[in-house]
Amino acid sequence: MIVGQQKSLDDIWRMIAPFSRVLVVGCNECMAAAHAGGEAEVAELASALRIRARNEGRELEVFEFTPKRLCEPEYVAEVLAEVARCKADLVLSLACGVGVNSVADQAADLFVLPAVDTLFMGTGAEHGVWLEYCAGCGECVLEYTGGLCPVARCSKGLMAGPCGGTRDDGSCEVSPDVPCVWKLILERATRLGTRERLLEMPLFKNWSKSSSGSPRRLVREDLRIPTEDCKEGDTR
Amino acid sequence: MAQDVLPPCHAACPALTDTREYVRAVADGRYEDALDILLAANPMSAVCGRICHHPCEEACRRSSVDSPVSLRAIKRFVTDATREYRSHRVPGRAPSSGRKVAVVGSGPAGLAAALDLSLSGVDVVVYERDERPGGMLGATIPRYRLPYEVVEEDIDDIRRAGVEIKTGVEIGTDIGLQDLCRDYDAVVLALGLAESRSLAVPGVDLDGVHLAIDFLRRARAGGMERLNGSVLVVGGGNVAMDVARTAVRLGAEDVTAVALESVDEMPAHKWEIDEAHEEGVKIINSYGPVEFTGDGRVAEAVFRRCTRVFDDGGRFAPEYDDADRISLPADTVVLAIGQSADTVAIKGAGIEESAPGRIKAGPGARTSADGVFLAGEVMTGPGSAVEAVASGHRTAAAVLEYLGVPPAPLVHVMPSSPAVPDIEDIPEDVRGRMSRIARVSSPMRSPAARAASFEEVEGTLSEAEARKEAARCVACGLGAEVDPDKCVGCYTCVRICPYGVATVGHTAAEAPAEACLTCGLCAAECPAAAISLQRFGRGLVHERLARALELNPGARVAVLLCQNALASRRFLTSQQAGNGPPAAIVPLPCVERLAAVDIMAPFESGAEKVFLVHCGDACVYPEGRGRFEQTVSRAAALLKAAGLRDDALNVWFGRIESEQDLERIYADSTRVGPREAADR
Ligand SMILES: Cc1cc2nc3c(=O)[nH]c(=O)nc-3n(C[C@H](O)[C@H](O)[C@H](O)COP(=O)(O)OP(=O)(O)OC[C@H]3O[C@@H](n4cnc5c(N)ncnc54)[C@H](O)[C@@H]3O)c2cc1C
Ligand code: SF4
Ligand code: SF4
Ligand code: SF4
Numbered sequence: 001m002i003v004g005q006q007k008s009l010d011d012i013w014r015m016i017a018p019f020s021r022v023l024v025v026g027c028n029e030c031m032a033a034a035h036a037g038g039e040a041e042v043a044e045l046a047s048a049l050r051i052r053a054r055n056e057g058r059e060l061e062v063f064e065f066t067p068k069r070l071c072e073p074e075y076v077a078e079v080l081a082e083v084a085r086c087k088a089d090l091v092l093s094l095a096c097g098v099g100v101n102s103v104a105d106q107a108a109d110l111f112v113l114p115a116v117d118t119l120f121m122g123t124g125a126e127h128g129v130w131l132e133y134c135a136g137c138g139e140c141v142l143e144y145t146g147g148l149c150p151v152a153r154c155s156k157g158l159m160a161g162p163c164g165g166t167r168d169d170g171s172c173e174v175s176p177d178v179p180c181v182w183k184l185i186l187e188r189a190t191r192l193g194t195r196e197r198l199l200e201m202p203l204f205k206n207w208s209k210s211s212s213g214s215p216r217r218l219v220r221e222d223l224r225i226p227t228e229d230c231k232e233g234d235t236r
Numbered sequence: 237m238a239q240d241v242l243p244p245c246h247a248a249c250p251a252l253t254d255t256r257e258y259v260r261a262v263a264d265g266r267y268e269d270a271l272d273i274l275l276a277a278n279p280m281s282a283v284c285g286r287i288c289h290h291p292c293e294e295a296c297r298r299s300s301v302d303s304p305v306s307l308r309a310i311k312r313f314v315t316d317a318t319r320e321y322r323s324h325r326v327p328g329r330a331p332s333s334g335r336k337v338a339v340v341g342s343g344p345a346g347l348a349a350a351l352d353l354s355l356s357g358v359d360v361v362v363y364e365r366d367e368r369p370g371g372m373l374g375a376t377i378p379r380y381r382l383p384y385e386v387v388e389e390d391i392d393d394i395r396r397a398g399v400e401i402k403t404g405v406e407i408g409t410d411i412g413l414q415d416l417c418r419d420y421d422a423v424v425l426a427l428g429l430a431e432s433r434s435l436a437v438p439g440v441d442l443d444g445v446h447l448a449i450d451f452l453r454r455a456r457a458g459g460m461e462r463l464n465g466s467v468l469v470v471g472g473g474n475v476a477m478d479v480a481r482t483a484v485r486l487g488a489e490d491v492t493a494v495a496l497e498s499v500d501e502m503p504a505h506k507w508e509i510d511e512a513h514e515e516g517v518k519i520i521n522s523y524g525p526v527e528f529t530g531d532g533r534v535a536e537a538v539f540r541r542c543t544r545v546f547d548d549g550g551r552f553a554p555e556y557d558d559a560d561r562i563s564l565p566a567d568t569v570v571l572a573i574g575q576s577a578d579t580v581a582i583k584g585a586g587i588e589e590s591a592p593g594r595i596k597a598g599p600g601a602r603t604s605a606d607g608v609f610l611a612g613e614v615m616t617g618p619g620s621a622v623e624a625v626a627s628g629h630r631t632a633a634a635v636l637e638y639l640g641v642p643p644a645p646l647v648h649v650m651p652s653s654p655a656v657p658d659i660e661d662i663p664e665d666v667r668g669r670m671s672r673i674a675r676v677s678s679p680m681r682s683p684a685a686r687a688a689s690f691e692e693v694e695g696t697l698s699e700a701e702a703r704k705e706a707a708r709c710v711a712c713g714l715g716a717e718v719d720p721d722k723c724v725g726c727y728t729c730v731r732i733c734p735y736g737v738a739t740v741g742h743t744a745a746e747a748p749a750e751a752c753l754t755c756g757l758c759a760a761e762c763p764a765a766a767i768s769l770q771r772f773g774r775g776l777v778h779e780r781l782a783r784a785l786e787l788n789p790g791a792r793v794a795v796l797l798c799q800n801a802l803a804s805r806r807f808l809t810s811q812q813a814g815n816g817p818p819a820a821i822v823p824l825p826c827v828e829r830l831a832a833v834d835i836m837a838p839f840e841s842g843a844e845k846v847f848l849v850h851c852g853d854a855c856v857y858p859e860g861r862g863r864f865e866q867t868v869s870r871a872a873a874l875l876k877a878a879g880l881r882d883d884a885l886n887v888w889f890g891r892i893e894s895e896q897d898l899e900r901i902y903a904d905s906t907r908v909g910p911r912e913a914a915d916r
């Protein structure tokens with residue numbers, strides 16, 4: 001899942017200052033599971049905005065809408081219908097950044113603002129705790145590291161660790177809250193008897209496939225429906 | 237009802253009283269609604285609140301955790317608390333169908349049948365040979381358990397529904413059954429089991445040897461002379477216990493019940509035996525009478541040991557050891573060994589009997605005569621008042637079908653199959669996580685005081701007690717329902733359910749009805765708003781808040797109040813009376829279940845201050861307290877961010893015993909401003 005966190009109410013309040021009819025839009029998938037933007041959080045944020053508006057004597061209408069997701073054009077279409085219905089002048093998105101981009105892409109004349117900081121791809125390890133597990137580097141190395149990701153989980157992103165900074169309790173020298181993933185990788189490889197695999201890790205990783213390269217896109221010609229106007233560039 | 241299975245208490249009631257709903261109504265302070273719910277199933281609810289053998293309690297799922305909810309006592313509270321309302325309550329009848337039915341016998345079976353028929357627009361006349369109606373309820377069940385005024389309360393209702401009762405008329409002697417068949421479109425025989433069985437042993441004809449029904453009947457009517465010396469009661473059933481306890485009250489020095497059965501086999505209910513014991517009754521088990529001796533008047537009774545009462549098939553087939561005999565002195569003997577029907581009503585009417593004194597019952601409660609039906613114990617054999625009521629409902633349905641008259645909407649339609657599926661027991665692992673909460677039982681007078689008079693032995697729960705007890709009911713079956721289309725499988729519910737109930741299946745979370753304790757914590761925290769609690773709908777807070785604001789427009793203070801924190805309904809109803817505090821009072825079944833957004837709702841409506849009143853120690857979900865406190869902190873943080881003062885949200889942990897402390901909150905609600913931190 002994608003993990004995100006709601007921005008502070010002050011930040012949101014500042015962002016929406018110019019608007020008077022706000023549609024708070026959530027996402028009942030990742031952002032719900034992240035307790036950042038599901039239907040329940042949409043209701044909470046909307047309520048907090050109404051209360052603040054009332055408190056400050058400001059005219060503000062707040063509406064709520066939570067599609068299943070916001071990361072596909074079809075869902076955006078639902079949101080646009082809702083915008084028209086309540087004559088909103090702003091979409092305040094509690095979806096991840098993908099949702100915000102999707103709306104912006106499709107509605108040239110509509111304001112859309114993010115009320116969530118999109119954080120990472122990870123796991124809800126326990127109620128109230130999320131951990132980053134994958135960085136989407138484009139060329140997965142988990143094959144060599146026994147399923148534990150050094151790209152996402154090593155503070156320095158080392159491809160050959162540990163760095164020597166591992167503390168006695170197994171945490172990373174950068175932060176005591178981060179377990180040293182390289183220590184874990186080694187221990188696991190030892191237990192599973194796969195230490196040689198570590199040596200097979202390619203010496204050079206192609207970072208152009210990661211987010212450090214140009215914007216990534218994936219086109220699957222085997223899936224794509226060939227139509228007249230479906231030309232290169234439409235998938236942006 | 238959203239589910240097709242019933243809570244076990246409901247399913248166990250022979251008349252299928254909607255137990256859970258009347259208990260919920262009591263918790264809500266809706267006592268009149270509770271009465272309506274009771275009467276919808278059982279017109280003899282005041283009676284049953286006193287003397288029902290309460291199979292509902294036996295089935296209550298709390299039994300496996302601590303002890304069952306005191307359902308009968310709550311029922312008694314309801315009927316006692318709503319007398320005024322009930323006296324004006326006139327059940328609406330369907331327009332006249334032009335049909336007429338005679339009911340013979342005014343016991344619970346006859347009355348229940350008569351009521352259903354009358355509600356459905358049939359003209360009903362009940363014929364009763366006694367001078368006052370009620371059957372065994374008024375004639376033999378001792379006053380110390382069931383004062384006649386209580387029977388009358390129920391009967392008055394039935395009369396108000398259009399039923400005419402003619403007393404002092406015996407069918408079979410004063411009027412022939414054939415005459416009834418001629419004058420009415422159908423006849424219901426609800427004759428009961430009016431006679432005690434006797435014994436074929438020497439000496440039963442001696443003076444001082446009585447039959448139980450006779451004895452109780454005379455005692456109840458005040459016609460039984462004082463007793464002295466030793467009284468022997470032969471029998472081990474409930475009737476025997478009533479006889480023994482009546483004998484104690486009539487002055488007997490020494491009362492002993494001699495039962496054929498062993499202690500464990502005794503048919504009397506345990507509580508009847510216990511109460512008899514407390515009042516000084518002795519019980520001798522496993523002996524059966526051989527003879528009664530005396531010179532004109534009984535002086536002694538001889539018993540032999542009973543080695544076995546039932547055969548392998550469970551049939552009554554006593555075996556004795558003749559060598560093991562005891563003789564007991566007896567100034568009075570009462571035989572309480574069973575009842576049989578008095579069928580004078582069918583004399584000469586040519587109605588088929590399966591054995592002498594046993595009217596043959598066919599399907600649909602029919603007799604061999606066209607249009608003549610049976611109801612109650614004359615058909616079912618000995619049982620309880622509520623079973624007689626259930627039988628009356630069933631017979632009424634058969635009669636209506638026979639007459640081609642549709643049952644009126646108010647008629648309680650019983651399913652044809654007596655077995656109703658119910659939610660099973662609370663699973664063991666869930667049980668282990670629940671808190672034990674002491675049961676509140678009806679107050680009983682001291683045994684010595686009880687034994688000294690025929691005054692009622694049991695009292696009615698106070699309002700506070702009834703409310704406290706009602707709060708123990710977890711509303712089985714009204715738990716979490718997950719909308720699989722919304723669930724994102726985040727496992728929040730699984731992680732926070734204090735009872736380990738919620739699970740995530742292949743497609744979505746599930747909270748199995750038989751396990752869910754309906755606390756609603758998961759619903760409060762599900763980020764996808766996928767869980768709804770049947771007991772406490774999502775819209776409830778808004779609904780009740782809107783109502784409270786309507787009653788108190790412009791209220792600047794709102795109180796979200798767990799109604800279990802209230803010893804009375806004073807605060808639940810005071811606003812309606814217009815003399816309440818200037819606050820919007822929002823009573824709720826529970827505040828732990830509130831989501832942050834629910835807590836914020838009053839502020840959206842303009843409240844400047846909100847009090848959250850938790851029922852504190854009275855809470856049946858103490859396991860949820862931590863989550864509640866976290867939810868409150870979340871709401872507080874959001875409110876602060878929205879610019880509200882720190883003291884805008886106040887939490888108060890109450891206790892039902894300290895209801896008057898609420899006055900403080902209300903006093904406070906008149907001035908909105910800084911105040912001391914809440915009472916924590
Ligand atoms: C001593 C005793 C204690 C009991 N205690 C309890 C208890 O604690 N809890 C409980 O649930 N149940 C108790 N019961 C059982 C309960 O009273 C019966 O189950 C119930 O009364 C049966 O109802 P019924 O309508 O079938 O018959 P009944 O109540 O017996 O009513 C039959 C009526 O028909 C009338 N009748 C008969 N023949 C004629 C005729 N020819 N003409 C006109 N009228 C006629 C009779 O006079 C009587 O009034 C007790 C019973 C007894 C005897
Ligand atoms: S201590 Fe471990 S996790 Fe931290 S930077 Fe070094 S290798 Fe990476
Ligand atoms: S807890 Fe309530 S609903 Fe459940 S069985 Fe007991 S009385 Fe019935
Ligand atoms: S908390 Fe809600 S969304 Fe999460 S698993 Fe449970 S039902 Fe599904």
Ligand code: SF4
Nearest residue numbers: 733747752753756758
């Ligand atoms: S309502 Fe309570 S008991 Fe039932 S599943 Fe949810 S948290 Fe568990």
